[in-house]
Amino acid sequence: MTDVLRTEGLTKDFAGLRAVDRVDLSVATGDIHALIGPNGAGKSTLVGMVAGRSQPSAGRVWFDGRDITTLPAHARIRAGIAYTFQITAVYARLSLLANLELALRDRSRTRAVQALERVGLAARADQLAGDLSYGHQRLLEIAMGVAQAPRLLILDEPTQGLAESEISEFNTLIRGLAGQTTILLIEHNMNVVMELADRITVLETGSVLANGSPADIQANLAVQEAYLGHADG
Amino acid sequence: MRSAALHLGLIAVLVAAGLMLPAYHQGNLARILVLATYSIGYNVLFGYTGLLSLGHAMFFGAGMYGLGLAMHHGGFAPVPAFVIGLACAAGLAAIVALLALRTIGVAFMIVTLMFAQTAFLTVLYFGEWTRGDEGFVLQQATRQIAGLDLTNPTVRYYAALVLFSAALLITARMMQLRFGHVLIAVRENEERTRMLGYDTQRHKFLALVISGTLSGAAGAAYALLFGYVGATFTSVQYSIFPLLWVLLGGAGTTIGPFIGTLFMFYLIDTTSGLTNAYLMIVGVVLVLLTLFARAGIMGEVRERFAPWLP
Ligand SMILES: Nc1ncnc2c1ncn2[C@@H]1O[C@H](COP(=O)(O)OP(=O)(O)OP(=O)(O)O)[C@@H](O)[C@H]1O
Ligand SMILES: [Mg+2]
Numbered sequence: 064m065t066d067v068l069r070t071e072g073l074t075k076d077f078a079g080l081r082a083v084d085r086v087d088l089s090v091a092t093g094d095i096h097a098l099i100g101p102n103g104a105g106k107s108t109l110v111g112m113v114a115g116r117s118q119p120s121a122g123r124v125w126f127d128g129r130d131i132t133t134l135p136a137h138a139r140i141r142a143g144i145a146y147t148f149q150i151t152a153v154y155a156r157l158s159l160l161a162n163l164e165l166a167l168r169d170r171s172r173t174r175a176v177q178a179l180e181r182v183g184l185a186a187r188a189d190q191l192a193g194d195l196s197y198g199h200q201r202l203l204e205i206a207m208g209v210a211q212a213p214r215l216l217i218l219d220e221p222t223q224g225l226a227e228s229e230i231s232e233f234n235t236l237i238r239g240l241a242g243q244t245t246i247l248l249i250e251h252n253m254n255v256v257m258e259l260a261d262r263i264t265v266l267e268t269g270s271v272l273a274n275g276s277p278a279d280i281q282a283n284l285a286v287q288e289a290y291l292g293h294a295d296g
Numbered sequence: 297m298r299s300a301a302l303h304l305g306l307i308a309v310l311v312a313a314g315l316m317l318p319a320y321h322q323g324n325l326a327r328i329l330v331l332a333t334y335s336i337g338y339n340v341l342f343g344y345t346g347l348l349s350l351g352h353a354m355f356f357g358a359g360m361y362g363l364g365l366a367m368h369h370g371g372f373a374p375v376p377a378f379v380i381g382l383a384c385a386a387g388l389a390a391i392v393a394l395l396a397l398r399t400i401g402v403a404f405m406i407v408t409l410m411f412a413q414t415a416f417l418t419v420l421y422f423g424e425w426t427r428g429d430e431g432f433v434l435q436q437a438t439r440q441i442a443g444l445d446l447t448n449p450t451v452r453y454y455a456a457l458v459l460f461s462a463a464l465l466i467t468a469r470m471m472q473l474r475f476g477h478v479l480i481a482v483r484e485n486e487e488r489t490r491m492l493g494y495d496t497q498r499h500k501f502l503a504l505v506i507s508g509t510l511s512g513a514a515g516a517a518y519a520l521l522f523g524y525v526g527a528t529f530t531s532v533q534y535s536i537f538p539l540l541w542v543l544l545g546g547a548g549t550t551i552g553p554f555i556g557t558l559f560m561f562y563l564i565d566t567t568s569g570l571t572n573a574y575l576m577i578v579g580v581v582l583v584l585l586t587l588f589a590r591a592g593i594m595g596e597v598r599e600r601f602a603p604w605l606p
Pocket of ligand 1: 080102109
C-alpha cells in the first residue's frame with residue numbers, strides 16, 4: 064500500500080504559539096483517514112498546510128511521492144487535492160450551478176447538475192447559494208469538493224450543522240467514494256468517525272497523540288481521557 | 297443571446313442617435329462615449345474583480361500622454377501614436393499591478409492613489425514637454441486617419457462610438473468566458489477561489505492590466521478626438537470620476553458604466569445651467585443612490601426585473 068499523502072516534521076508557529084508540532088502523518092491511498100482531537104488541537108492548521116493555505120514553519124509535505132511543500136495552493140488543488148472549509152465558504156451571491164461550475168473548473172452544466180444530484184440539491188440548481196439553509200450550504204460545500212474527483216479530499220468538519228438525516232446521507236456519499244478517493248476527514252462527531260474511518264490520527268496541542276485503526280483508538284485509554292471522555296461536551 | 301441583443305441593440309441606438317441628435321448633444325455624446333470607455337475599463341477591475349482603485353487617472357493619463365507626446369513631439373501619425381498610448385497604459389498597469397497587488401483592501405486603494413499622485417507630479421515635473429497644467433493642443437491638421445478628419449463632429453462621434461463598441465463587446469465577451477467567471481469568483485470570495493485551484497493573483501494581475509489598457513485607450517482617444525492634453529486628466533478627480541460613474545450605473549454590469557457616465561454628464565450639464573451649486577446636487581443624487589439603489593441603476597434593474605442582465 065502506498066501513501067498518497069505524507070508529512071514529515073510539519074510544524075506551524077503563530078507568534079509564540081506552536082499550533083502544530085512536528086507532525087508525521089501518512090495517509091494510505093484509498094483510505095478514509097480521520098483526524099480527531101479537541102478544539103484548538105491544530106487540526107485545521109495541519110490540513111491547511113497540506114492544502115497550501117498556509118506555509119509551514121518547518122517540515123515537508125509529499126503528495127503522490129512529490130514534494131509539494133513550496134507549491135502554491137492553486138497548483139496543489141490542480142494536482143488533485145480538494146479542500147472544503149470548516150467555515151462554510153460557498154459563493155453566496157452566485158447560483159448553486161455557478162458554484163459547481165467554478166469547482167469543476169469547466170463549464171459543463173451536465174456535470175454540475177450531476178454533482179448537485181449527489182447531495183440532493185439538483186432541484187435548487189438555479190437558486191442563490193446564500194438563500195440555502197445552513198445545512199444545505201454545508202452540503203453544497205461538500206459537493207464542490209467531491210465534484211472535483213480529487214485524489215485526496217480534505218473535509219474539515221463537514222457534518223457540523225447537519226441534521227441527523229443529512230448526516231446519514233453524508234455517510235452514504237462518503238462511503239460511495241471509497242476506493243476512488245482518499246479522504247482526510249476532520250470530524251468531531253464520533254459516530255461518523257467510527258462508521259467511516261479506516262484509520263484515525265488523534266491530535267492534541269499540536270502533536271500526534273495516537274494513530275491507529277478505529278478499534279485501536281477506542282481501546283486507547285489516553286485518548287479516551289483526552290478526547291472521548293468529553294466528546295459530547 | 298439576450299445579452300448579445302442588448303449590446304448590439306445599444307450600439308444600434310447609438311448609431312442612429314449620431315444621425316438624429318442636434319450638434320450640441322452629438323458633441324456631448326461623443327465625449328460621453330469616450331468617458332464611458334474609461335468607465336468600462338474601470339468596471340473590469342472594480343465591478344467584476346472587486347478591487348477598488350483610487351488611481352485610474354494614471355492609466356487614462358498614460359494613454360493620453362503616450363499618444364499626445366508621440367504626436368506632438370515625435371511627429372507620429374494618429375494610429376501608431378494610439379498604439380504607443382495603449383502600450384504606455386498597459387506597461388504602467390503591469391508595473392502598478394506587480395507592486396500594488398501585494399496589498400489588499402484599503403492598502404490597495406492607498407497604494408494606487410500614491411502611484412497616481414506620482415504620475416500626476418511627473419507630468420508637472422516634465423513641464424518642458426508636457427506644458428504641465430496648461431497642457432498642449434494637438435494640431436487639427438495632424439488629427440486625420442486615412443483621410444477622415446477627426447475634428448469633424450460627425451466623424452468624431454462615430455470614431456468615439458467605434459472605440460466604445462469595441463470596449464463594450466470585448467468586456468461582454470470576456471465576462472462570458474471562464475476567465476470572466478473567475479474574476480467574479482475572486483470578487484465574491486478570493487480564498488475560496490484560490491482553494492478551487494485558480495491562480496487568483498494572476499487573474500488580478502490580468503484584470504488590472506486589461507482595466508488599465510482600456511482606460512488608456514479612452515485617454516488616448518480623448519486626446520486625439522478633442523485635441524487637448526493636460527495634467528488635469530491625471531489628477532485625483534479623474535480617478536474618482538470613473539468610480540462614481542460605475543457606482544451610479546451599476547458596478548459589475550456591462551452597460552452600467554455607460555448609463556452612469558451618461559446620467560452623471562447630463563446631471564452636471566443640466567444643473568450647472570440652473571445653479572452654481574451643482575456639485576451639491578450631484579452629492580444629493582449620490583446620497584439618494586446609496587440610500588435607495590445601492591447596486592446602481594443597472595444593478596437595480598438586474599435585481600428587480602432582469603436577473604439575466606450581464
Ligand atoms: N491565523 C492564526 N493566528 C494565530 N493563531 C492561530 C491562527 N489559526 C489558528 N490559530 C491557533 O492555533 C491553534 C490551533 O487552531 P486550529 O484551528 O488548527 O485548531 P482545530 O483543531 O482545527 O480546532 P477546532 O476543532 O476548534 O476547529 C489554536 O490555538 C488557534 O487559536
Ligand atoms: Mg478546525
